[in-house]
Amino acid sequence: MKHKFARIFPYLKANIHKLIFGIILLIIIDLAQLIIPKLMQYAIDGIGKEGFTKINLFYTALGIFLIALLMTLLRYFWRIFILGTSWFVDRNVRQDYFEHLMSLSANFFNKIKTGDLMAYAINDLNAVRMFVGFGIVISVDIILLTIASLGFMININLKLTLLSIIPLPLLTIIIIILGRKIHHRFRKVQKTFATLSGKVQESISGIRVVKAFVQEEAELQKVSDSAYDYVKQNISLVRVQGMFHPSFMLIIGLSMMIVIVFGGEATMIGEISIGEFIAFFQYLGTFIWPMIAIGWVVNMYQRGTASMERLNEIFAEKPEIFDGKEVDPSIQKLAGKIRFSDMTFRYSKASPNILENISFQIEAGETLAIVGKTGCGKSTIIELLTRIYNPPKNTIFLDEREIYQILLKTLHENIIMVPQEIFLFSQSVRENIKLGKPEAKEEEIIQATKNAQVYEDIMDFRYGFDAVVGERGVTLSGGQKQRIAIARALLTDPNILILDDALSAVDTKTEKKILCSLIDIRKQKTTIIIAHRISSLQHANKIIVLENNKIAETGDHESLLRQNGIYKDIYEKQQLEEMIKEQK
Ligand SMILES: Nc1ncnc2c1ncn2[C@@H]1O[C@H](COP(=O)(O)OP(=O)(O)O)[C@@H](O)[C@H]1O
Numbered sequence: 001m002k003h004k005f006a007r008i009f010p011y012l013k014a015n016i017h018k019l020i021f022g023i024i025l026l027i028i029i030d031l032a033q034l035i036i037p038k039l040m041q042y043a044i045d046g047i048g049k050e051g052f053t054k055i056n057l058f059y060t061a062l063g064i065f066l067i068a069l070l071m072t073l074l075r076y077f078w079r080i081f082i083l084g085t086s087w088f089v090d091r092n093v094r095q096d097y098f099e100h101l102m103s104l105s106a107n108f109f110n111k112i113k114t115g116d117l118m119a120y121a122i123n124d125l126n127a128v129r130m131f132v133g134f135g136i137v138i139s140v141d142i143i144l145l146t147i148a149s150l151g152f153m154i155n156i157n158l159k160l161t162l163l164s165i166i167p168l169p170l171l172t173i174i175i176i177i178l179g180r181k182i183h184h185r186f187r188k189v190q191k192t193f194a195t196l197s198g199k200v201q202e203s204i205s206g207i208r209v210v211k212a213f214v215q216e217e218a219e220l221q222k223v224s225d226s227a228y229d230y231v232k233q234n235i236s237l238v239r240v241q242g243m244f245h246p247s248f249m250l251i252i253g254l255s256m257m258i259v260i261v262f263g264g265e266a267t268m269i270g271e272i273s274i275g276e277f278i279a280f281f282q283y284l285g286t287f288i289w290p291m292i293a294i295g296w297v298v299n300m301y302q303r304g305t306a307s308m309e310r311l312n313e314i315f316a317e318k319p320e321i322f323d324g325k326e327v328d329p330s331i332q333k334l335a336g337k338i339r340f341s342d343m344t345f346r347y348s349k350a351s352p353n354i355l356e357n358i359s360f361q362i363e364a365g366e367t368l369a370i371v372g373k374t375g376c377g378k379s380t381i382i383e384l385l386t387r388i389y390n391p392p393k394n395t396i397f398l399d400e401r402e403i404y405q406i407l408l409k410t411l412h413e414n415i416i417m418v419p420q421e422i423f424l425f426s427q428s429v430r431e432n433i434k435l436g437k438p439e440a441k442e443e444e445i446i447q448a449t450k451n452a453q454v455y456e457d458i459m460d461f462r463y464g465f466d467a468v469v470g471e472r473g474v475t476l477s478g479g480q481k482q483r484i485a486i487a488r489a490l491l492t493d494p495n496i497l498i499l500d501d502a503l504s505a506v507d508t509k510t511e512k513k514i515l516c517s518l519i520d521i522r523k524q525k526t527t528i529i530i531a532h533r534i535s536s537l538q539h540a541n542k543i544i545v546l547e548n549n550k551i552a553e554t555g556d557h558e559s560l561l562r563q564n565g566i567y568k569d570i571y572e573k574q575q576l577e578e579m580i581k582e583q584k
């Protein structure tokens with residue numbers, strides 16, 4: 001089995017000289033720290049001795065000061081080297097995490113909450129970073145200071161050393177018991193935090209609905225309940241954490257008591273000097289620090305591993321959609337012929353068939369229209385054609401090559417789909433349009449927006465193409481968003497363009513204008529249009545009517561009208577609706 005922290009090893013390795021340098025500095029600091037009690041011992045014992053003058057005192061003091069100065073300097077540098085490295089590791093893992101999320105398929109995001117993913121990225125990475133950074137530092141301290149200070153103490157007096165460390169194993173026991181509790185409660189804190197951030201995110205993104213249904217108070221209550229939960233869990237964590245330090249202090253007090261009694265006695269009878277007595281105290285101090293530090297490391301280790309486990313779970317998620325063995329990388333350009341062959345599809349074993357025996361074909365450069373009631377599977381056809389979901393084998397052919405032979409990258413370069421729900425980034429209108437073709441020239445952008453009938457709208461914005469979309473910029477209507485998204489698609493001029501209900505918020509007249517200009521500019525290229533208004537589909541080479549999961553009718557506009565079926569029915573109803581609207 002791979003080590004839990006296997007993912008961060010390469011990044012530690014890449015920074016290994018920085019880490020080693022930092023550790024060397026730490027060792028120097030620790031050693032310097034150990035000299036100070038010796039110097040004090042020398043000064044105290046020197047007092048009253050012959051030949052020991054103020055000059056000697058001054059030099060000792062200067063020595064202590066210089067060592068302290070050196071330690072200050074080196075402390076600054078080890079922080080930069082070791083904690084700095086931990087930040088680099090943090091950044092790299094974060095990058096990997098995001099990259100990994102990007103590689104995962106639509107289905108993964110259906111089943112996991114965004115709030116959870118955010119919490120992992122914030123809290124868990126934090127815990128891992130703390131462990132990597134401080135964990136290394138403290139471990140070095142623990143090993144070195146424990147051995148060295150113990151050595152110095154034994155050097156002063158063995159019996160006193162043994163007596164004074166009697167209470168200290170208690171520290172270890174406390175660490176084990178409280179450490180486990182902390183680990184357990186920390187997990188709960190993390191869980192409630194994930195729930196809380198998920199709730200907040202949902203309330204904010206759904207703010208329009210919340211306001212429309214006057215649910216502000218109810219939403220607030222939900223968030224505040226969840227926040228209260230978070231507080232409760234944190235307090236329960238703090239309760240155990242709060243016991244950590246005081247119990248340490250108690251044990252240290254015990255140890256000090258023993259030194260005063262027995263060390264004091266040893267000094268009185270002259271077994272050790274006063275200087276040694278004081279130095280012993282200081283070494284005991286340095287010896288206790290690593291005992292406390294073990295607690296911290298255990299704490300950080302437990303948090304770090306818990307977090308790493310959670311991150312590993314996400315990292316273990318495999319994309320469901322990937323390039324298989326059958327890909328032929330030599331396929332680079334698609335002319336645009338599309339053929340569906342007897343396809344039957346359902347989303348999962350538990351779901352009913354969404355599509356049944358779907359067969360049709362269009363030649364490169366033709367325009368296909370798909371019509372049918374909401375929920376009849378139009379978008380599903382598109383999701384299979386763009387491999388957002390995996391279609392059954394040997395059912396979809398592009399340029400007569402099976403879809404699985406085409407690299408996903410190639411597929412997505414050749415097929416651009418504009419969905420009904422548009423997502424625009426909070427950037428300028430220009431940047432949003434240039435998304436798929438960053439090198440586009442200004443004229444091209446203008447032409448694309450003219451073809452998408454949104455140029456005039458953009459010119460009306462105060463900052464034109466530089467207007468920022470979203471919260472702190474222009475508020476766009478649904479129709480404007482859709483037309484900007486169409487401009488974005490037209491700019492890349494893909495070999496296959498799909499508009500999946502992408503004109504639903506645009507008025508009839510504008511819709512017709514857009515579709516007319518589409519026919520003009522996409523003469524040699526394949527276009528698929530899914531639309532509700534049949535009147536705008538008259539120019540399509542082929543129209544498919546879906547009903548009850550099957551293709552009910554196919555043909556062009558004229559032939560479908562002659563068939564006297566569903567298509568004609570819908571057409572006549574819509575004609576009537578339009579007439580009534582015009583009369584109003
Ligand atoms: N990811 C999915 N998982 C399970 N069922 C789905 C999923 N997406 C859509 N469906 C179901 O498939 C059917 C067809 O949906 P869709 O293709 O979006 O219809 P249309 O685009 O024609 O309105 C609907 O019944 C819908 O509930």
Ligand SMILES: [Mg+2]
Pocket residue numbers: 378379380500501
């Ligand atoms: Mg749809």
